[in-house]
Amino acid sequence: MPSPFLTPGSQSKLDQLALLHLRRDQTIPTVLQLHDEGNLGYEEGNVTNTRFGSFPHSTLFDKPWGSQIIASKVDTGSRGRALNSRQLKRKAKELDSPAPGDNDNDDDDNMPTPKKAVAAASGFLHILYPTPELWTASLPHRTQVVYTPDYSYILHRLGVRPGLQRLRREPDNDTLPSTPKRRRRVGKVCSFEFHAQRVGKIRDEIHQHGLDGLVQVTHRDVYQDGFLLGNPAETETQTSPKANAVFLDLPAPWLALKHLVRNPETGRESPLDPSLPVHLCTFSPCIEQVQRTISALRQLSWLSISMVEVQHRRIEVKREKTGLEFEGVRGAAVFPRTVEDSVAKMRVVEERSKRFRESLDQDPQSEGESTPLMPHTKSKPDDEEMDISTFVTSTPSDVPSYAQGRLVHRSESDLKTHTSYLVFAVLPREWSEDQEQKCRERWPSHMVDEATLPKGKSKKQLKREAKEPRPQDAGEKKKAGRIECPRADSGVI
Numbered sequence: 001m002p003s004p005f006l007t008p009g010s011q012s013k014l015d016q017l018a019l020l021h022l023r024r025d026q027t028i029p030t031v032l033q034l035h036d037e038g039n040l041g042y043e044e045g046n047v048t049n050t051r052f053g054s055f056p057h058s059t060l061f062d063k064p065w066g067s068q069i070i071a072s073k074v075d076t077g078s079r080g081r082a083l084n085s086r087q088l089k090r091k092a093k094e095l096d097s098p099a100p101g102d103n104d105n106d107d108d109d110n111m112p113t114p115k116k117a118v119a120a121a122s123g124f125l126h127i128l129y130p131t132p133e134l135w136t137a138s139l140p141h142r143t144q145v146v147y148t149p150d151y152s153y154i155l156h157r158l159g160v161r162p163g164l165q166r167l168r169r170e171p172d173n174d175t176l177p178s179t180p181k182r183r184r185r186v187g188k189v190c191s192f193e194f195h196a197q198r199v200g201k202i203r204d205e206i207h208q209h210g211l212d213g214l215v216q217v218t219h220r221d222v223y224q225d226g227f228l229l230g231n232p233a234e235t236e237t238q239t240s241p242k243a244n245a246v247f248l249d250l251p252a253p254w255l256a257l258k259h260l261v262r263n264p265e266t267g268r269e270s271p272l273d274p275s276l277p278v279h280l281c282t283f284s285p286c287i288e289q290v291q292r293t294i295s296a297l298r299q300l301s302w303l304s305i306s307m308v309e310v311q312h313r314r315i316e317v318k319r320e321k322t323g324l325e326f327e328g329v330r331g332a333a334v335f336p337r338t339v340e341d342s343v344a345k346m347r348v349v350e351e352r353s354k355r356f357r358e359s360l361d362q363d364p365q366s367e368g369e370s371t372p373l374m375p376h377t378k379s380k381p382d383d384e385e386m387d388i389s390t391f392v393t394s395t396p397s398d399v400p401s402y403a404q405g406r407l408v409h410r411s412e413s414d415l416k417t418h419t420s421y422l423v424f425a426v427l428p429r430e431w432s433e434d435q436e437q438k439c440r441e442r443w444p445s446h447m448v449d450e451a452t453l454p455k456g457k458s459k460k461q462l463k464r465e466a467k468e469p470r471p472q473d474a475g476e477k478k479k480a481g482r483i484e485c486p487r488a489d490s491g492v493i
């Protein structure tokens with residue numbers, strides 16, 4: 001099946017993975033299906049319920065990616081009512097019927113036609129095709145997630161490019177396996193997992209995503225059995241993945257490093273590519289794990305060892321509107337901005353109190369009247385009317401509303417990264433004595449081109465002399481810029 005990550009197409013289709021984008025930090029992954037396999041009893045067929053409304057899948061397929069889908073009116077109280085006695089009880093002759101998978105096409109034909117959805121008054125979402133970034137934010141968490149800032153830097157440091165083989169442990173959430181496959185369908189990711197149940201879930205997700213030929217998941221204990229492909233019990237059938245990049249997410253990565261060498265002690269084939277250098281990255285939450293990992297890397301001849309901690313924060317930029325003139329504006333802080341605004345507000349409040357007291361004194365007091373009339377019920381002359389709904393009258397301005405206020409920025413409080421330390425290292429390619437001898441014979445270290453470097457002068461001195469002007473050039477420039485002045489006894493003025 002085509003992968004929605006590689007070839008999503010221009011429109012959404014049935015039996016295809018899609019992402020329902022509700023807001024910036026909330027996305028729901030779902031497989032578009034016209035009929036309801038869970039027998040929930042919706043007349044509209046399969047329905048996804050969200051806080052912004054109900055969305056039948058009949059309104060989600062055959063839509064251009066990025067389209068805005070309006071919520072529909074769905075009777076959520078009708079769930080389970082469509083189950084009749086025939087579905088709840090099976091007859092004796094049905095026990096001898098073939099397996100349900102044998103008549104899938106007949107079952108689809110017998111499914112009732114979903115009711116046409118009616119648009120609701122409010123609520124909407126956007127339908128998007130899956131990308132590594134959106135899938136990272138929406139996938140179901142089983143243990144931990146390597147977020148976008150982490151895996152983008154990891155792929156950069158590992159030098160991942162089309163055509164390379166990569167080892168990964170563990171495949172709890174297939175964020176990293178789906179990321180390198182977004183450009184070209186070459187190379188391969190080999191993941192190893194000790195938990196058998198997780199292996200089954202990951203294989204199902206890889207099949208749904210159409211990445212069967214690009215991602216291979218193996219059930220294996222890498223501490224004892226290493227990183228070869230195949231059944232650990234059958235030594236002869238195991239093959240090497242020829243990996244160029246390795247990512248380890250283990251509680252004790254130093255115990256697995258003994259298998260990531262050019263010549264393993266067990267005599268088995270090395271899982272690394274012998275013709276290219278190998279880049280390694282470990283993902284450890286504790287600094288003590290980092291220390292033990294670095295110590296093991298040094299003992300196993302790994303080079304260029306470094307440790308990095310990624311701390312990514314999203315910065316929110318907005319306009320902050322402060323002042324009494326922004327009364328009624330959403331998100332504005334309505335309070336005096338300066339001392340003059342405070343004095344003006346106090347004067348308006350005092351004027352309102354004065355007017356209210358005067359109205360009480362001027363109203364006729366009668367025995368039948370228990371409550372005085374409010375000041376806003378009295379008719380006032382036009383020249384004495386005063387706008388008392390706002391304390392400070394807003395002056396007209398040429399600045400548009402979107403540019404008013406002060407531009408401020410704030411960083412988010414929650415980090416969308418996993419607090420861990422990344423350790424990087426490089427293992428050079430295998431180099432024999434014969435290859436070293438051939439290299440020395442072809443490029444001798446004592447061979448120097450004496451014609452390009454004069455004796456007694458360094459490169460730095462030659463560059464300095466090349467920048468300095470020569471004496472002849474200086475004399476010509478001086479002669480060209482000289483002005484002949486007439487003598488006083490020549491008679492020329």
